Amino acid sequence: MDKLEVAIFPVGGVGTRFLPATKNMPKEMMPLLNRPLIQWGVEEAVNSGCTNVIIVTGEGKEAIKAHFSRSFELEAFLTAHGKEKYREIVSSIPALARFSFAKQPQPLGLGHAVLCAERLCKERPFALLLPDDVMLADKPVTAQLEAVRQKYGGSAIALQKVSDEDTQRYGVVDAEEIEPGVYKIKSLVEKPKAGTAPSNFAVMGRYVLSPAIFRYLRSLQPGAGGEYQLTDAINAMLAEEPAYGVIYEGKRLDCGITEGWLKANLQLALHDTGMREAALEVLKEENII
Ligand code: UTP
Numbered sequence: 001m002d003k004l005e006v007a008i009f010p011v012g013g014v015g016t017r018f019l020p021a022t023k024n025m026p027k028e029m030m031p032l033l034n035r036p037l038i039q040w041g042v043e044e045a046v047n048s049g050c051t052n053v054i055i056v057t058g059e060g061k062e063a064i065k066a067h068f069s070r071s072f073e074l075e076a077f078l079t080a081h082g083k084e085k086y087r088e089i090v091s092s093i094p095a096l097a098r099f100s101f102a103k104q105p106q107p108l109g110l111g112h113a114v115l116c117a118e119r120l121c122k123e124r125p126f127a128l129l130l131p132d133d134v135m136l137a138d139k140p141v142t143a144q145l146e147a148v149r150q151k152y153g154g155s156a157i158a159l160q161k162v163s164d165e166d167t168q169r170y171g172v173v174d175a176e177e178i179e180p181g182v183y184k185i186k187s188l189v190e191k192p193k194a195g196t197a198p199s200n201f202a203v204m205g206r207y208v209l210s211p212a213i214f215r216y217l218r219s220l221q222p223g224a225g226g227e228y229q230l231t232d233a234i235n236a237m238l239a240e241e242p243a244y245g246v247i248y249e250g251k252r253l254d255c256g257i258t259e260g261w262l263k264a265n266l267q268l269a270l271h272d273t274g275m276r277e278a279a280l281e282v283l284k285e286e287n288i289i
Contacts, residue, residue: 145158
């Protein structure tokens with residue numbers, strides 16, 4: 001079976017839930033501690049064996065391309081001012097992987113964004129990471145999915161059990177357990193109406209997909225919310241190839257909404273040796289602890 005080498009990051013969305021912060025700045029560049037959200041995802045992909053990163057950008061996302069490119073002026077400035085530690089940090093970012101960029105002309109949905117990466121991805125399996133879901137795990141979640149794909153073939157998708165009320169926010173699977181934590185998917189539905197979800201297993205922002213998906217993305221019709229839904233393409237692909245849902249081991253930080261992003265920063269700060277004191281100080285000042 002082909003080794004996993006490629007990771008795709010769709011960043012063509014508008015980020016409405018983060019306005020006004022995202023009026024002129026990509027949501028994926030919001031900092032989580034001292035790194036932008038997307039860098040956490042890129043590091044996960046690299047730690048899962050990916051060497052090629054394809055970023056699908058949209059309007060106003062130039063800062064993302066700049067972040068993963070060399071910054072010679074900044075590097076020279078840091079060297080000239082004796083800030084070698086920071087120079088090393090800055091120059092290590094473009095060295096994480098081989099980066100390439102595709103453009104999504106309009107934010108027509110996640111399925112459409114992935115299709116925009118087809119030419120760069122070629123006929124290779126790929127990891128797909130949504131950067132606003134940050135995953136903390138001993139073994140990277142993408143690597144956990146790839147292990148299942150290597151064992152069973154097809155595609156692998158990250159699942160998390162959610163409450164009945166929350167199923168309507170996600171793609172939800174109808175699936176059968178084939179080993180503890182691994183489910184063979186029978187079908188998927190995007191954002192099912194309350195009370196109609198086939199299970200409580202929701203799709204989270206990590207996938208390892210077979211290149212067969214591109215054929216189904218090309219013939220996709222607009223689905224839930226009028227968007228081209230990746231979920232619909234995966235559903236159609238199931239007639240040809242299997243897909244497996246994996247209850248991953250780790251913790252997901254939902255950084256796609258302001259409250260989740262704030263919680264993630266506080267939580268990580270409390271576990272970070274350099275930042276813990278500052279986080280505790282605020283809690284003490286506010287008489288919370
Ligand atoms: P979201 O559903 O969070 O959409 O997309 P969004 O536009 O970023 O944010 P809201 O809903 O307006 O607040 C999940 C991921 O898919 C990408 C987004 O950039 C984000 O990384 N995406 C979404 C695209 O690349 N293109 C699209 O057309 C839609």
